[in-house]
Amino acid sequence: MLETARRLFWEKGYRATSMRDIGISYGCKPANIYNFFSDKEEILFAVLREEMERIIHPIKHLEDDDHTSPIEQLRFLIECHLKVTLSYRRSARLLFDVALDNLSPDKRKKIIDYRDTYDRIIRKVIRRGIDAGFFPKIDLKLAGFMIASMITRTRIWFHPKQGASVGELVDFIFKFALNGLSGLKRKGSRKR
């Protein structure tokens, strides 16, 4: 049932998906859904949390890994994030962006914490790249957001049957990011 809801939320949006829609798609009446979830919001929360977990889990160790090469870490992070992202079907919207308003403050905070964790990890990886001399001293926040932007939006336009394969996309984004970061100058950096 959660999978059904997840699919519909991504396809149509949270608000445009009714409990009746979920029931019809899953094969039960909407009232039955309340035997499994307390309300609609809880379904959304479960969906978002599960996806965030899938994104964070494989890269979590990077936060404390001060030994592996930062370039390898960057590639690993990009590859993991991208593969999770593209393991789902293409979607016209990014649910992480649009659905947070529909969560109560405490649940929203939990999802935002996941995002913060992601941001923290990617910045650490980049930081290590700087410290190791691969990248110039740059704004970690900007760099992290740029890379994440490129990855997250692949879900909107990437189509597995057309153009580049996932592997090629990993390569492209990794190299683009690596070159992009490597070539930046001190200018534009800002102490935070």
Place this chain on the structure above:
Amino acid sequence: MLETARRLFWEKGYRATSMRDIGISYGCKPANIYNFFSDKEEILFAVLREEMERIIHPIKHLEDDDHTSPIEQLRFLIECHLKVTLSYRRSARLLFDVALDNLSPDKRKKIIDYRDTYDRIIRKVIRRGIDAGFFPKIDLKLAGFMIASMITRTRIWFHPKQGASVGELVDFIFKFALNGLSGLKRKGSRKR
């Protein structure tokens, strides 16, 4: 009134913004809105079209400009797109992504045409950079999407009072993109 609707749609989403909301915010009753717009969808269409116009208009000439330096063109495009994007308030969602479903097919097509125009322009600029020897032969679609992704998502996280200024962001993205593209190898390219 259009400005009021635009603001609310971006803040809360199209579906979560009721005609009552628009009326209250604008200072009239919802029924009055129908003296100016035939229905809710027409408001959305007007909002999206106006914003797309603002994005496309300043860069439209780039489509037929085979003389200016492609690097300058790239910078100009990034700068224009970014400045339009950040001329609006930060938003938790990208209306272009989420609201298209709420348009009738013919109106949706019109907005998508704008996006296609943007994609065409940015790919042309990159194409020229390739032809002029600045970039290696790469997948134009991927490259275009990457740059556009970085720009469009600034609307979600950029805050004018914190961190980098708009100008610094223009510099950052331009250089990131320029270096990113410049350093790419033939590998990963794919004939389309």
Place this chain on the structure above:
DNA sequence: AATATATTAATGAACGGCCATTAATCTACT
């Protein structure tokens, strides 16, 4: 094994709320 009891899953019916929109009427302006 058969039966009673408990639990879980599923449903029909309905509620109260909100929505976009319309028709009729009113008000302000020229």
Place this chain on the structure above:
DNA sequence: AGTAGATTAATGGCCGTTCATTAATATATT
């Protein structure tokens, strides 16, 4: 007087959720 803008009252529709009931399944008891 005519018109544009604004409002009131109402409609039909959809929504998330609740409640009482039923059906199916699991567990405990004899």
